[in-house]
Amino acid sequence: MPVETLLRELSRVALVGRSLTDVLTDVVTIAARGIPGAEAASITLLRNDRAFTAAHHGAMALAADELQYEHGYGPCMDAGRGGVLLRVDDMRTEQRWPDYVAHLLDTSPVRSSLSVPLPYQGSTIGALNNYSTEPGAFASPESIQAGTDVADAIAVAVANADAHAQLHDQAHNMRIAMESRAVIEQAKGVLMAQRHVDAEQSFEILREASQRYNRKLRDIAQGIVDGTRR
Incomplete structure (x- = not known):
C-alpha cells in the first residue's frame, strides 16, 4: 500500500465515541494491510511496567506477543520499554533473545518481525509489532517508514483515549x-x-x-x- 493511501486510511479511523480497543483494532488491521511485509500485526501497551496486547490482527501476532510476555523480554517488549525500533530479519539466526526465539521457532511460523515504539510526550507507551513468515520481510525502507507512520497514529489514539478517561x-x-x-x-x-x-x-x-x-x-x-x- 502506498504511504499516501496508508495515511489516508489512518486519518479516517474514528476516535470519538468509541472504545480504545475498537479504535486500535481498526488501526492494527490497516497496519497489517499497509506495512510492506506484514502478514500479522499487534499493539503492545505498557501500563505500570506490565505489557499486554491491546489489539491484534492475525493469531500469529497474538501468539508471538504472549510468548514474549511469558519470557519477560523480546523485541516488542524491548521496543516498548527502550523506545527503539527493533527488526529481526531471520529468527533462525537471531541471537538477542535466545529463549524467546527458540520457543517461537518451535511453536510458530514467524521468521521475521518489526517492532516500532509508540512515542508520547517524551516517553514510550508500547510498541507496534509486525510479523511475517518470510525472512527479511521488513528490510526495505518502505516498511520502516510505514511502521513509523502507523505507530504515530496509535500513539495519538491512545493519548486521546487516556485524556477522555481522565476527564x-x-x-x-x-x-x-x-x-x-x-x-x-x-x-x-x-x-x-x-x-x-x-x-x-x-x-x-x-x-x-x-x-x-x-x-x-x-x-x-x-x-x-x-x-x-x-
Whole structure:
C-alpha cells in the first residue's frame, strides 16, 4: 500500500465515541494491510511496567506477543520499554533473545518481525509489532517508514483515549463530591431543627459522630437524612 493511501486510511479511523480497543483494532488491521511485509500485526501497551496486547490482527501476532510476555523480554517488549525500533530479519539466526526465539521457532511460523515504539510526550507507551513468515520481510525502507507512520497514529489514539478517561474520572469525582455536600447540608439542617443548634455546631456533631463510629462523614449524614425520611 502506498504511504499516501496508508495515511489516508489512518486519518479516517474514528476516535470519538468509541472504545480504545475498537479504535486500535481498526488501526492494527490497516497496519497489517499497509506495512510492506506484514502478514500479522499487534499493539503492545505498557501500563505500570506490565505489557499486554491491546489489539491484534492475525493469531500469529497474538501468539508471538504472549510468548514474549511469558519470557519477560523480546523485541516488542524491548521496543516498548527502550523506545527503539527493533527488526529481526531471520529468527533462525537471531541471537538477542535466545529463549524467546527458540520457543517461537518451535511453536510458530514467524521468521521475521518489526517492532516500532509508540512515542508520547517524551516517553514510550508500547510498541507496534509486525510479523511475517518470510525472512527479511521488513528490510526495505518502505516498511520502516510505514511502521513509523502507523505507530504515530496509535500513539495519538491512545493519548486521546487516556485524556477522555481522565476527564470522565474527574467529572465522576466532582459529581460524588457535590452529592456528598448536598447530603451533609441536609443533615445539618435536620440537626439544627431537632437540637436547636447553629450550622457550625451541627457540623461539629457530624464530625464527632464520624470519628466516634469510624465512618465517613457523608455516611453519617446520609443516615440522619434517611432516618428523618422514615
